Amino acid sequence: MNSKDSSARGRLNVAIVGAGFMGRAHSNAWRQAPKFFDLPLDVSMAVLCRADSARAQEAAELLGWESSESDWRNLLTRDDVDLIDICVPGALHADIAVAALNAGKHVLCEKPLANTVEQAEAMAEAAQRAAARGVQSMVGFSYRRAPAIALARRMVVEGKIGRIQQIRAGYRQDFIVDPNEPLSWRLEKDKAGSGALGDIGAHLIDLCQYLADDTITEVSGTLETFVKRRPLAAPGSGLGGRQAAEGYGDVTVDDAAWFLGRMSQGTVASFEATRFATGRKNELTIEVSGSAGALRWNLEDYNVLEYYDGSEPAVESGFRRILATEPDTPYYHAWWPTGHVIGWEHGFTHQVVDLVNAIASGESPRPTFAEGLSVQRVLAAVERSAASRASWTDV
Ligand code: SOE
Numbered sequence: 001m002n003s004k005d006s007s008a009r010g011r012l013n014v015a016i017v018g019a020g021f022m023g024r025a026h027s028n029a030w031r032q033a034p035k036f037f038d039l040p041l042d043v044s045m046a047v048l049c050r051a052d053s054a055r056a057q058e059a060a061e062l063l064g065w066e067s068s069e070s071d072w073r074n075l076l077t078r079d080d081v082d083l084i085d086i087c088v089p090g091a092l093h094a095d096i097a098v099a100a101l102n103a104g105k106h107v108l109c110e111k112p113l114a115n116t117v118e119q120a121e122a123m124a125e126a127a128q129r130a131a132a133r134g135v136q137s138m139v140g141f142s143y144r145r146a147p148a149i150a151l152a153r154r155m156v157v158e159g160k161i162g163r164i165q166q167i168r169a170g171y172r173q174d175f176i177v178d179p180n181e182p183l184s185w186r187l188e189k190d191k192a193g194s195g196a197l198g199d200i201g202a203h204l205i206d207l208c209q210y211l212a213d214d215t216i217t218e219v220s221g222t223l224e225t226f227v228k229r230r231p232l233a234a235p236g237s238g239l240g241g242r243q244a245a246e247g248y249g250d251v252t253v254d255d256a257a258w259f260l261g262r263m264s265q266g267t268v269a270s271f272e273a274t275r276f277a278t279g280r281k282n283e284l285t286i287e288v289s290g291s292a293g294a295l296r297w298n299l300e301d302y303n304v305l306e307y308y309d310g311s312e313p314a315v316e317s318g319f320r321r322i323l324a325t326e327p328d329t330p331y332y333h334a335w336w337p338t339g340h341v342i343g344w345e346h347g348f349t350h351q352v353v354d355l356v357n358a359i360a361s362g363e364s365p366r367p368t369f370a371e372g373l374s375v376q377r378v379l380a381a382v383e384r385s386a387a388s389r390a391s392w393t394d395v
Pocket residue numbers: 173199200239282
């Protein structure tokens with residue numbers, strides 16, 4: 001529990017834009033973070049912004065925000081807003097983030113950073129200019145903040161698996177296998193940028209670059225759209241969207257993406273991102289094979305990190321399951337006694353904790369917008385590679 005005296009402390013007034021799936025996940029994180037972690041600033045959930053004023057008011061009350069707005073531009077001039085948390089489709093990220101940073105507001109932006117490399121470049125430039133004025137920005141790759149993943153990174157840094165040679169990453173969902181699943185914004189390129197590639201493949205790219213502390217420099221990939229037309233969705237539908245009364249529209253993004261990546265220090269990685277893995281609901285697996293051991297994580301087994309220690313005698317060796325719920329496990333001390341497992345939403349809370357700490361200390365929080373841009377470049381290179389059917393494409 002937060003035990004610090006709040007009278008002498010600074011305040012961080014937060015505004016959120018969006019109240020869909022991610023808006024709800026982030027709202028939960030802003031509510032939980034001060035209740036469980038000792039934060040250096042008092043967080044106030046000041047404003048929720050959503051396009052329609054009645055729905056904005058309703059969502060603000062439901063999710064715990066003090067007030068509501070229906071136009072994000074109004075947030076830029078409000079003195080009671082220090083930070084803008086962007087939880088809307090990718091097409092709006094660049095406009096909101098650049099304006100917010102220029103107005104001196106810290107920014108947390110959902111992944112992927114943008115829909116195009118050009119937008120991401122503008123955002124990274126704005127972030128760099130803002131950082132010189134003490135205004136911070138962060139991309140919401142929340143899986144970095146799963147305790148098991150943060151532990152894996154720590155073990156890599158400690159040399160527990162030696163030199164990383166190979167990474168196998170996959171993100172498998174099946175929520176649009178049914179051809180009658182409506183055409184929600186995630187299936188429209190002008191709103192989402194890309195399909196499985198950017199929505200879930202971006203997580204894999206970020207985790208791969210984060211765990212290896214390296215960048216992907218070349219890719220070779222292919223994309224597939226299995227269902228090319230779908231029933232139109234009711235306005236505002238997200239995941240598991242509702243069908244509109246009538247009409248069909250074109251799916252303009254990929255349903256699945258496969259690619260290989262080469263990293264600057266010689267690591268080779270393989271990736272699969274698909275919304276058509278029948279029976280797989282939200283299976284993100286990443287396995288990092290090093291010269292001295294290996295680590296593996298599966299999102300659906302959130303608290304477990306598998307570890308293979310190559311120095312053990314072969315006759316007794318094998319992957320073992322580490323339950324990442326010890327007081328010394330990153331982030332875990334704030335939650336429950338050992339073994340009382342946590343879940344998917346906690347990564348968002350840890351993200352808020354790290355962001356607030358960075359703002360208070362004046363350090364740049366990670367992942368930076370520059371890191372978000374680097375992921376964006378990989379996404380774009382995979383699309384170019386798939387379109388050209390060339391073997392290897394520079395990032
Ligand atoms: C939908 O595919 C989605 O919610 C992604 O947008 C999230 O980033 C991922 O965490 C879970 O799946």
